[in-house]
Amino acid sequence: MKISGSEIVLECLKKEGVKHIFGYPGGVVLHLFDHIYKDKDIQLILTRHEQGATHMADAYSRSTGEVGVALVTSGPGATNTVTGLATAAMDSIPMVVFSGQVPTMLIGNDAFQEADIVGITRPCTKYNYLVKDVQELAYTIKEAFHIARSGRPGPVLIDLPRDITAAMTEFVWPAEINLRSYNPTFEGNRWMIEKAAQMIIKAKRPVIIAGGGIISSGASDELRELAELSGVPVTTTLMGIGGFPSTHYLNLGMPGMHGTYYANMAIQSADLLVAVGMRFDDRVTGKVDAFAPNAEIIHIDIDPTSIRKNVDVDVPIVGDCKRVITVLNSVIRGEVSNQWEEIRRAWMRQIDEWKRLRPLSYNYSPDVIKPQYVVEKLYEITAGEAIITTEVGQNQMWAAQFFKYDKPRTFLSSGGLGTMGYGFPAAIGAQVANPDKLVIDIAGDGSIQMNIQELATAVIYKLPVKVAILNNRYLGMVRQWQELFYGERYSHSNLDVVPDFVKVAEAYGAVGLRAEKPSEVEPVIREALKVNRPVFMDFVVDWKEKVYPMVPAGAPIDQMLFDKEAEKDDKKLKLVK
């Protein structure tokens, strides 16, 4: 029996186990939308902007490990997905975006709502397709899902000309995908792993740096075993947060620009770095020539291009984090001896000393709400049982520093691209995927306005996401840089008029709450968690607050600035060497 391209798309999605699509209609995808209308198994969540749809699909994926799916129309619909694709690409998130395209015959004619989206998205997708023949459609979709989720995951775009959606053909679901030119390496080189094991065993001052690869390969149990087996402290990058329990005694928190004092000091003093599923982003390394100057480096990553890209490594291991660490653990287990505790005792004592010297801190005030206090309270009241999404800016860093994440896939944040406007649609996408979990977007007053229209989506689909706006009336992170590095010239970082977020929430049919004093923070959070509806919590916070520690751009990561007020004994910001 012949069926249309549109029906083939839906059949393929079902074969891939897709239950939700985030989308927005338009001329060239009407045929497909017509079939979605008739379909009972797949739900389309109508967003209010295509960027929202892509971030929702992205967070659907981040929170579950499934491939998120979005569907948009041609031209402006397609171009609106670019930020979402780039966000997912930078963070290696599997996602498939279908974009409508003008009919095959018109492609290249500057037809109405035509955009060369395959050309535009080539550098910000893992792969993309223009389907030119309906007979290739099923194979293309299966291949797209395979590419999106395998190896180093990433977003894939499929451009569907209108005539392809209407063309009829037999539906054949391909038995398998055969891609001779794409064979990611999963198993690490055994010899290298043995060598790495020996280095870990012998190291006196080892540190593990774990990144997003731990989460995408599902290696958090293995990582924990590795750390515990060999008594090695772990620092998780922004993307690795949740990959190793925040409350674990070996956790050092986040490294890098706004990393903890003890993570950065440990890296700079280490004699061995075990980097797993991370790529030495400049926000992590600071001045790269001065990064971990005394350490030998073992680098485990599925993407060979990540290795030796930014830093030289001594033992490169290309492979899937979970499989490599499993083998590594089995080698180390054979060698376990309690001497290591001896060998490492001085190191652990040093780390404890750093932790005691400069814990993450801020200066609590009874008069004005400190943003960190809000994040701490959120953690306390939820007992950490929540999926946290973030926007970008100070809010993101405080969410990373002051909430604690003991499970993977509970901290969803745009790391690589740093996309303001990510967190709110991400919260909605995560809520669709996890209807029974509490989902909170820790937001800034600037970022929330970038996709605030998605409040309609949350209200209409009854998605009870909570948004904690750390409202400092500023593009706070920009202001922080201007204060510290641009002579306090606050060029265009003052948002002057922020909308009344309580009224905005109410206008959309959501709940709006406000806290202006520290004493109101807890009641507002409790109230928000009580109502089973989307809530905006407007926390009017101290606009002067800055994120510390801070490594100035381009400085070595042990040259950190600290909060002069939180450190009462210091009169000035001081550089610690």
Next chain:
Amino acid sequence: MMKKHTISILVENKFGVLSRVSGLFSGRGYNIESISVGETLDKNISVMTIVTHGDDIIVEQITKQLNKLIDVIKVQDLYETDHVEREMVLIKVSPKIEQKSEVLRLTEIFRGKVVDSSQKTYTIEITGDEKKIDAFLELMKPMGVKEFICSGKIAIAREKK
């Protein structure tokens, strides 16, 4: 140290592959000195020869990044491999009358061919490696070179004896 590398890449003969490869170079700030693309015996596979330069770390990244492209089947950096390289140039010269025979003589020495001639000009085809072509060009300069066009380089590894 910057070195010149000739990289041979087998790719799926698909729509858009050339722009994926060239986009990789431009997007990551690598340089392409020349590029040539052609079919292979298997019409589903094309071969690209790219001449680029960079230090060891850059070239290692280039080959890894190329390998990472979904449509790339095989990447071979010919720098370390004994190989044969060829490029072809077409040169249009308009020698003075007394230079004409010298042009023809040099063309013969370099095993070139005159592929077109008019009252005032000769168009000469010449193939060889870069050195040979540079040498020929140098000799032609005094002969009134009017136009000059060069193919990209193609290269093939020598069979091990």
